[in-house]
Amino acid sequence: MLEKIRYFILRAIRNMRQWPLLCSAAILTMAVALATMATFFLVVANVEQLAAGWTREVQVIAYLEKAPGQHELPGLRKKLQSFPEIESVRYVSPVEAMKRFKKRLADDASLLDGVNRNLLPASFELGLVAECRNQQGINKVIERLDGVLDVEDLRYGQKWLERFNSFVEMLRFIGMILGGFLIFAALFIVSNTIKLTLYARRDELEIMVLVGATMRFIKIPFLLEGALQGLLGGILSLGFLALIFKLLIEKSLASFWLTPTDFDLLFLSAGQQISLVGAGILLGVFGSLASLRRFVRI
Numbered sequence: 001m002l003e004k005i006r007y008f009i010l011r012a013i014r015n016m017r018q019w020p021l022l023c024s025a026a027i028l029t030m031a032v033a034l035a036t037m038a039t040f041f042l043v044v045a046n047v048e049q050l051a052a053g054w055t056r057e058v059q060v061i062a063y064l065e066k067a068p069g070q071h072e073l074p075g076l077r078k079k080l081q082s083f084p085e086i087e088s089v090r091y092v093s094p095v096e097a098m099k100r101f102k103k104r105l106a107d108d109a110s111l112l113d114g115v116n117r118n119l120l121p122a123s124f125e126l127g128l129v130a131e132c133r134n135q136q137g138i139n140k141v142i143e144r145l146d147g148v149l150d151v152e153d154l155r156y157g158q159k160w161l162e163r164f165n166s167f168v169e170m171l172r173f174i175g176m177i178l179g180g181f182l183i184f185a186a187l188f189i190v191s192n193t194i195k196l197t198l199y200a201r202r203d204e205l206e207i208m209v210l211v212g213a214t215m216r217f218i219k220i221p222f223l224l225e226g227a228l229q230g231l232l233g234g235i236l237s238l239g240f241l242a243l244i245f246k247l248l249i250e251k252s253l254a255s256f257w258l259t260p261t262d263f264d265l266l267f268l269s270a271g272q273q274i275s276l277v278g279a280g281i282l283l284g285v286f287g288s289l290a291s292l293r294r295f296v297r298i
Contacts, residue, residue, distance in 0.1 A: 011221035012228055022193040023229060029189045030233030030283050033182030035240035038268065038276055040175025042241070042249060045266050047168055058133040060126040060141050063153040067094055067122035079148050080124060085141050088127035094118040121152060135162065183283065186233075190226055190287025223288050230284025234277035241268070241276075 016023045068076060073091060080089045092100075097120040128137055138156050145151055208218055250265055268276065 008220050008224055012224035016225055016228065019193060019196060022189075022196060026186070026190045026193045026229050026284075026287070027233045027236065029182075030186040030230060030280055031236035031240055033179065033186045034234060034237035034276055034280055034283070035244065036182055037175065037179035038237065038241050039244050039249070040171070040179065042245060042266065042268070044168060044172050044175065046249065047171070049266060058128060058138075058156065060128070060138060060145075061155045062124045062126065062145060062149055062151045063121045063155070064123060065121075065150045065152040067118075076124075076149065080126065083141060083144050085128055085132040085137050085144075086126050087129045088125075090125040090127075092123045092125060094120050094122050097121070097123065124149065186283055187287045187290060190229060190284055191290040193229075193287075195291040219292050222292055223285055226284035226286075226288030227281050228284070230280040230282065230287075231277065232280075233284065234280025237276060237280065238268075238273055 077089050077091065080086055095117050098115075098117050101120065126141060128141065131137070132140070142154060145154075245265075245267055
């Protein structure tokens with residue numbers, strides 16, 4: 001048994017050495033295909049994590065027609081906090097709103113000197129629970145506010161988040177299309193590499209069949225050849241992915257002005273890295289099978 005395994009492995013390595021250019025092309029194509037798919041996966045995963053962080057900031061701001069009296073505030077807070085969709089309630093008085101506005105103006109705050117401190121409307125800032133930080137949750141809060149507050153205007157930042165999520169979905173779709181195309185190209189190249197090897201050795205294969213070699217004995221070295229190419233392609237794709245992550249993803253997302261300072265970028269876990277290499281092996285095996293089905297009876 002060990003002697004057979006040794007023969008199969010040596011035969012697969014000899015096949016690869018005989019066609020170094022085609023073998024290298026197959027390995028590189030698989031590496032690029034796997035690295036591209038993994039890159040899109042990392043980009044989407046990190047952007048989704050970033051969007052999840054932004055949703056924590058999603059809140060409904062209810063601007064009031066008239067500032068409530070001090071005796072009314074406790075009752076209003078209690079009513080608002082009783083809403084199952086609301087996590088936190090903060091009242092912003094006209095004076096506090098003006099202070100915030102001056103702080104945002106920074107060096108130009110002097111422009112507001114002499115302006116009535118009660119010019120800006122009072123408001124309630126309503127933080128939402130995690131499962132309600134979406135359009136449905138916001139709509140429920142808006143419905144509940146009717147009859148509780150005299151609202152002049154409502155503001156919330158969910159619409160741009162929905163557009164952003166649509167962008168993430170489009171990015172994922174493009175990654176699937178591009179990755180599928182590259183995987184098909186990798187299968188094609190691996191298949192043709194094995195096919196050329198079979199053409200070159202068709203006389204030898206015929207002799208092996210005449211002397212009693214089984215189909216399994218003939219095809220195993222070619223399957224091992226595809227698996228070895230896939231293994232090397234998977235390992236190489238990890239190297240490509242690490243470079244892309246360091247040079248492109250890490251720098252671009254870290255420099256993005258909306259990225260929080262405490263945001264930790266995700267890379268492939270140990271299990272995902274093993275899965276990536278395993279995908280390379282499967283890619284090589286399926287590429288070999290595609291050729292063997294045409295030239296060797298299985």
